[in-house]
Amino acid sequence: MSEPDTNVMAEADVVSSQYKYGFISDVAADTAPKGLSEDIVRFISAKKNEPAWLLEWRLKAYRHWLTMPEPEWAAISYPPIDYQDAFYYSAPKSGNKPESLDDIDPEVRRTYEKLGIPLHEQEMLAGVAVDAVFDSVSVATTFKKKLAQYGVIFCPISEAVQQHPELVKKYLGSVVPYTDNKHATLNSAVFTDGSFVYVPPGVRCPMELSTYFRINAANTGQFERTLIIADRGSYVSYLEGCTAPMRDENQLHAAVVELITLDDAEIKYSTVQNWYPGDEQGRGGIYNFVTKRGACRGRNSKISWTQVETGSAITWKYPSCILQGDNSVGEFYSVAITNNFQQADTGTKMIHLGRNTRSRIISKGISAGNSVQTYRGLVRVAPKAEGARNYTQCDSLLIGSKCRANTVPYIESRNRTALLEHEATTSKISEDQIYYCRQRGLSTETAVSLVVNGFCREVMQQLPMEFAVEAQKLVGISLEGSVG
């Protein structure tokens, strides 16, 4: 499609001023007792009918976790988390293996319909396969047959453990080891489900893969585990979108995503994240402590992260690339929006190990209300990474006078041939811009949405079309009431 046409159709329409997806559906949960212990880890593993090696791995992670202090270096503040005051397992009652969409709990389906993603329509959506995660267990997987024709495996990770143990065993924890950081280690011990993707050599995945995560049962931490492997010469685009119902207590979300590309392979990973951010006074909201990392293991391989972060009370997230293979490429495109009392410390790490490795970082931060936002990015060039290149662009947009934006770039180069560029800007939405738009009939909120979407454009362009529309709407919704 030509550009103006798609842009016009992808335009943002601003909806209601409250968190649009704030509702709690009533599904009887099959829940583990509250708290965290070796017994809980064993309970989860047993529920999943896991092999001994995986239980062993979980237990090692749990024991290591007990020794780890809470990370305190990020520019975020929150009261100490009582890990014993949460549930670590809950599953919708309808069971683990529905034969078709008809087998799914009608309440679950209604929840999705409220979110605007009715599964029966999704099935027909051109080229989108959906592995819908409701709470912790996958309840629907579509398009599986078509993917199977190409040899693409796309299934809940719990299923992959049963069906493809050799792949899971080989790659799980190979990018994010169970000792990595407190949150990732907790995830390794208690992860309940998530997605698994394997694309065989030379295959271009015939459709965009997408998963919707959703927190539902009260007090249930979410510990999703995603593992994507693109074998030699393959390509896959994966979309992840999140919304969560409104509630008062803080909820811990500590996901881990691991990506692996072998020679000449490419993974494009896109996220639109809209967890409940708390109310206007900063009460409630999700703690989103995510570890996302990709390893470009092979030559000429590529990993591209695109994220639009509008939700969560606290975001702690640094999707990163380890550029191991010669000529490999890492990309990070990010839009982070914070409003009211949200806190976000987010950025990326580009670790250049191979020769002629290249990376590109485009970060757009928008702060409004009383929020605090930090871009934290590391570019490291190892001694052997001849000819490594990085381009970093960090732009901050401030709305109002009570918010803060920080930019913390770390650059470590141990190779003289490396070429590293860093650009940073900070700006405000001008009254002139708002007035100009209003004179053309637009409301202040539409004006802000337009200006901010314009500011984020380079990143939004990276999103697949169906996500771009959703993301542009989210930008508008997230900033409502921030001006005027």
Added chain:
Amino acid sequence: MLSVDNLHVSVEGKPILKGLSLDVGPNSIHAVMGPNGSGKSTLAHALAGRDGYEVTSGTISLGGKPLLDMAPEERAGEGLFLAFQYPVELPGVSNAIFLRESVNAVRRYRGQPEIDAFKFLALAREKMKELGISEDMLKRHVNTGFSGGEKKRNEVLQMALLEPSLAVLDETDSGLDVDALRVVSKNVATLRGDGQSILVITHYERLLEYIVPDVVHILVDGRIVRSGGRELAKEVEEKGYAEYMAQAA
């Protein structure tokens, strides 16, 4: 159409307009001329309802409706359009999105159905063709990196699409060379719809050679000191504002 009665406006506490009255009938072109600092742009922004332009007394009505309690976007909906002296840049916002958002916002206000992307593009292309504007302008970001002439033509394009009942042209000639001025003025004349009125605010007479006014007003120190026909503009061009300023002082 537009009726301004005894308007007093202060900016940052300083009185700028001091009892300005003006009536513009339907389907007519009025010009307000004045020296620097006489309050020309203040008049434009007070009409549009810009924050910081405090109306201390007087009234403004458009089509019989009082405007003063209305927000800028409501006034736009009522049919008031301001072509800016310095059109504002919106980096990253495509002109196509901006124009369609504007058109539909105004249509919603007027109780008209919104137009879809395809109809909008057809309409925009038709207007652009009439204006001799390259379609590239739809893809470009609003006023960003535009030349002075392109910015003013983009204003005229918006005016053509929004179909205002009253278009206020604020110093539309500033920053334009003679050729660009001729093109822009011709565009204004071409695209003027039925019943539309225009209020031209300008320092110089030259714009009025292309957009020929029915009535010319001389604004000095916040008041209209003289009104007359087209010949008044010529007179100002020859003699300057000194005489009027002396009268006002």
